Amino acid sequence: MAHEEEAAADLVTGVLIVGGGQAAVQLSSTLRDAGYDKPITIVGDEPHLPYQRPPLSKGYLLGDEALGGLEFRSSAFFSENGIGVLLGERVESVERTAEGAIVRTSAGRAITCDRLVLAVGASPRRLPIPGADADGVITLRDAGDAVRLGERLAAAENVVVIGGGFIGLEVAASARKLGRHVTVLEAAPQLMGRAVGAETSAYYLDATRRRGIDVTLDARITGIRTGGDGEVTGVELADGTVVPAQLVALGVGVAPRVELAEQLGLEVDNGIVVDDHSLASDGWTLAIGDCANLPSPYPVDPTLTRVRLESVNNAVEQANHAAQTILGTPVAYRSVPWFWSDQGDLKLQIAGLSSGHDQVIVRGDPAADRVTFLYLREGRLIAADCVNSPADFAAVRRALAGDVRVDPARLADTSEKLAVVLRDAVSA
Ligand SMILES: Cc1cc2nc3c(=O)[nH]c(=O)nc-3n(C[C@H](O)[C@H](O)[C@H](O)COP(=O)(O)OP(=O)(O)OC[C@H]3O[C@@H](n4cnc5c(N)ncnc54)[C@H](O)[C@@H]3O)c2cc1C
Structure with a gap:
């Protein structure tokens, strides 16, 4: 990590990740785990080491969690893995060069890279x-x-x-x-x-x-x-x-941060438009996490071809796929999205995307605050919203990787475990 007096020193790096959040940290560690051996640099405009945001609205406000405990990784992890982290430094401009790109930061530093990743998140409206x-x-x-x-x-x-x-x-x-x-x-x-x-x-x-x-x-x-x-x-x-x-x-709500993408002349439409290898419209810059508008990784609703997903799961999964693109072994991003939201004693866990459903099955007891809403489209299970029902969530998440067609009456019947019903449906 740079000290104040080093802040203006120019740098040359392999992968440069703009934005020090969930997606940036995941990408940097996945690249290292996969053997990427050039320098990796993360530039983030916040003054803190990258940290988890979800507890900010929950455990932190309740006094159960302190900010210091939310860091993903220690500074020792980053230095031991050769990942440079520049904090409190904003990337203000970017331009392509013959070999890659060069960015300039608020500290007056120029960073030359041979691969650029935008992981800049979103700003609250x-x-x-x-x-x-x-x-x-x-x-x-x-x-x-x-x-x-x-x-x-x-x-x-x-x-x-x-x-x-x-x-x-x-x-x-x-x-x-x-x-x-x-x-x-x-x-x-x-x-x-x-x-x-x-x-x-x-x-x-x-x-x-x-x-x-x-x-x-x-x-x-x-x-x-x-x-x-x-x-x-x-x-x-x-x-x-x-x-x-x-x-x-x-x-x-939030607005995706697209200023740097616009400087590069990249296509922008509710986020930085990428393909299923996380490549932006120039076929070279990558964009991941909340800032990216991507082909749906879970295409069950034909009317929902592109999505911008604001979730930890997407930031992590898309970063992992982007790492494959950088390593030259691209894999199309396909994944069952999942989300969670803890609201006091109500734990909501969502698997899949319910957009386009034509049938809903209620399983459990809403009055007892333990209920799962199962969403189907043309007889196929496509998503579930599970309230205080972690076993249902785990079962649905697993099953959605396949094409699940199941008798609605069995889905609603709580005398049978959902995991058993879905296992039968998948193997049927
Ligand atoms: C209060 C809160 C609660 C949440 N709860 C949940 C939850 O329960 N479950 C869930 O799945 N998701 C939750 N999320 C969403 C989740 O945290 C985000 O989807 C995730 O953080 C996205 O990661 P990211 O890396 O794309 O963006 P971010 O984590 O936002 O990171 C982007 C970083 O880039 C920096 N940056 C932007 N522009 C520049 C620039 N030009 N130069 C340098 N740095 C820049 C930003 O300051 C930021 O630090 C929550 C979010 C918030 C805010």
Whole structure:
């Protein structure tokens, strides 16, 4: 790792990975494990060693996990494996050269590489409404945001969460567990609408309310109110209601970081467009993780040919496939996507993609908060949203690697283990 005085020294490297997050760390270690022997350099603009983001909205806010414990790897791991990690340094410009590319960083350094990987993640969206930049309106993407959110949470009595997606609901559950009065305002007619089926959303609406969190769907937010000191005091809705808040957590989605791709003239469309070897439109630059728009690695819905997946699983799997591309042994990226979201005592695990389903089977008891929603398309099982049902999740995840056609009545029958039902279906 560079010291301050070394920061401006130019560098020459083999693979240069821009972005020090989940995908970057995975790619660097997979390349080393596979015997890649040239220098690898990661440049990340955050001041910390690469760390896990998922606990930021859960264990960290609850005080169960400290930031220092979230690092993927120690600095010794990186130096022992010949992986240079430049922290607090932003790549500001990039251009192709005859042999590769050259980037320039905020520290005034030029880095020449023979392979460039963009693993730059995404930035949280803000809302174009009056008061959106007031003190106390906080997005959550990185460790700095989590510290600010945690400090505010300690002092707030009323918390409004704008956005009922994974991160919004995780923050809401954490705040509620800490005894705050919490209101979730969601503009859409359902919670987590981008990620789960309507049946799962409906269950979550009920379960979230049962946990003492107020939820308004179809919310039309017109502004954020502030006091004379510029501090947030509430959120104003189109019908004139003002929901009081000393903290507003914004969880309204992210925008993929595409500036460097645009400098390179790469195709960009809701992310950096790549093929199933993670190659961008120039056939040379790679893009992985949250910033990449890729051919669906799990093509079960013919109308969903491309996806941008925001998950640990995709960052890891796509990085592993990208390593094969760099090593000259490309393998098309095919994988059953999976996700999780811990919201207080509700552990949601999702296997597959439910987009395009035409049938839903409910297995278990929603009222007891132990339920699995199984999604089928033309008689084939394509996805499951599992709540507090890890065995069902493991069984579905395994089975989805094949073409599973199964009697819906057996899927709903909890007297038989799902693993047994699915094993029979796969071998049938
Ligand atoms: C609060 C929170 C909770 C989450 N919970 C879950 C969960 O429960 N389950 C799950 O599957 N996923 C979860 N995720 C999503 C998951 O963390 C992401 O999908 C994953 O981190 C993506 O990895 P990445 O490497 O693509 O991007 P990131 O981890 O975002 O890393 C990108 C890095 O690149 C840096 N960067 C960007 N531009 C530049 C530049 N020009 N120069 C240098 N550095 C740059 C960024 O600052 C960042 O550090 C959560 C995310 C958040 C924020």
